[in-house]
Amino acid sequence: MSNQFWMIWPGNAVASALILFAIAMPFLYAARKLMHNLLHSVGHMIGGPLRLGARWLFATARDMNERNKVVLLAHGREEVGQHIEREFERIGTLVTRDLEGYPALQRKLLEEITRVEEDYKKCGEVPPPPPEWVEAVTAIAKVKSEGGNEMVQRILEEIKRSVHSIHDKALADYRRAYESRHKILNGFMPFWRSLDKTFGQVDKKLTGLHDTSSKIDAQMEKYEQINKKTDKAEHALTVSAFTQFAISTLVLLIAVGGALVNFKLIALPFSEMVGAGDYLTSTLRMSDVAALVIIFLEATMGLFVMETLRITHLFPLIANMNDRMRRRMLWTAIVFLFVFAGIEAALALMRDMLSADKQALIRSLATAQQVAPPDPLLRMIPTTAQMLLGFFLPFALAFVGVPLESFVYSLRTVGGAFVVMLIRATAFVLRVLGNLIRQLCRVLIGIYDVAIVLPLLVERLVKAARSEGDASESRPVKRAA
Structure with a gap:
């Protein structure tokens, strides 16, 4: 009965609700303007701050994007500047190493060319011309032996024999001259090979210099694009930052896996040294903390080595130190790395011994029979492997500084882009919520008018009748006028 106190018609909830609605309809009609104003005010009160917050978030995202762009371009300018500086250093080294001996190389080339020219001139010399008596022999040869003059015939035969001997001698001299010239030409070959080799070296050095110059031109063009703050340079730097972030994250995950292996390798010996029952918290043991400290110290020493090597x-601060101080710091970090590597090798040996003792104890408790000890050679293999792993893992972790630097520098760009995207998404959601609330208030106003549609129809009919009465009264006045 307590739930039916509002029912005008007991036992019929629908009829009671309709009667109550009919009774409340005049009051709802009377409060129509106030309800409209109230719903409009609620829509502006809730939707206005949401839209204002969305506008503020969009402006904040725009400012953060500009700051991210400035930081990205500054970092890209610094990185490209370092590349250009290294390329200039490489060119300086190339010029100092290869082209500083260019005067000596030029002198050697001139000497080789002069020697080739002299040999070529020697090669061009021809045998001396025939003697003048050849003309006399020609004149005698024209004499006709008439009447069978034996004296003339004998003279001509003697001249013929002399000419043949002289011809053979001249031909032999001519052949010897050509043979000597051929020997000179054959002697050209070493000099030509030396010249070819020298010119090849010069071409190789100049080609390397040209390639380095092309790289510098490309870097300078990129540097100019960064200074101009073009969208192309920003896009290229952003893509490069995301790529470096992905690669460095992958390498750091691999390094974390190596550190985990290192931790498992030295955790058991540290539990025996520090005490397995000593807890720093309810779940964190002091031996685990000591093992992690050793691993972190190894990574720190490796990072110092990378910093001192620039x-x-x-x-x-380390990069700005003088060479003497950096050298001292480098050797100190290397010595600490070797010390930690030796400690880990000893801990790995201790771990193998503890594991062997534990297995022997379990075996002795499991069976009463005496078990033959394993082969010492077979036991030395895992022991040696663990010791080598414990010795070389610190040096492997020393290189974690390279991906760490790339991760730190790329995280600024990637994190900034992610925050800007998150802010824009939040602003979009706020704007959508503000519009939804304003539209919801309009829908509620329409529903309110639909609920009091009968009084509104009566109001419309009354206004129509009044407008028609005013129109009919105004017509006679116009006719009288």
Whole structure:
């Protein structure tokens, strides 16, 4: 009965609701303007701040995008500047190493060319011309032996014999001259090979210099694009940052896997050294913390080695040190790395010994029979492998500074782009919510008018009747006028 107190018609909820709605309809009609104003005010009160917040978030995203662009271009300018500086250093080294001996090379080329020219001139010399008596012999040969003059015949035969001997001698001299010239030409070959080799070296050096110059031109063009703040340069730097972020993340995950292997290798010996029952928290043991500290120290020493070698630039203070101080720091970090590597090798040996003792204890408790000990040679193989792994893992972790630097620098760009995207998405959601609330208030106003449609129809009919009465009263006045 307590739930039916509102029923005007007991036992009939629909009829009671209709009667109550009919009773409330005049009051709803009377409050129509107030309800419209109230719904409009609610829509503006809720939707206005949401749209304002969306507008503010869009402006914030635009400002953050500009700041990210400035940072990205600054980092790209610095990186390209370092590339250009290294290329100029490479060109300086190339010029100092290869082209500083160019005067000596030029002198050698001139000497070889002069020697070839002299030999060529020697090769061009011809045998001396025939003596003048050849003309006399020609004149005698024209004499006709008439009447069988034996004296003339004998003289001519003697001249013929002399001419043949002289001809053979001249031909032999001519052949010897050509043979000597051929020997001179054959002697050209070493000099030609030397010239060809020298010119090949010069061409190779100049080609390397040209390639390096082309690289510098490409870097300078990229540097100019960055200075002009073009969209092409920004897009290229953004893509490069995302690529470097993905690659460095993958390499860091591999390094984390190596660190986990290293941790498993030294955790058991540290539990025996520090104490397995000593807990720093309810679940974190002190031995695990000590093993992690050793691994972090190894990575830190490796990072210092990379910094002192100027491979990475995470710490500007180390890069700005003088060469003597950096050299001292380098050798100190290397010594610490060797110390940690020796410690890990000893801990790996201790781990193998502890594992062997544990297995022997379990075997002795499981059976009463005496089990033959394993072959010492077979036991040395895993022991040696663990010791080598414990010794070389710190040096492998020393190179984690290279992907770490790439990850840190690319994280600024990737994180900034992600935050801008998140802010824009939030602004879009707020704007959609603001529009939805305003449209919802309009829908509620329409539903309210539909609920009081009968009084609204009566109001429309009354207004129509009044307008017709006013029109009929105004017509006689116009006729009288």
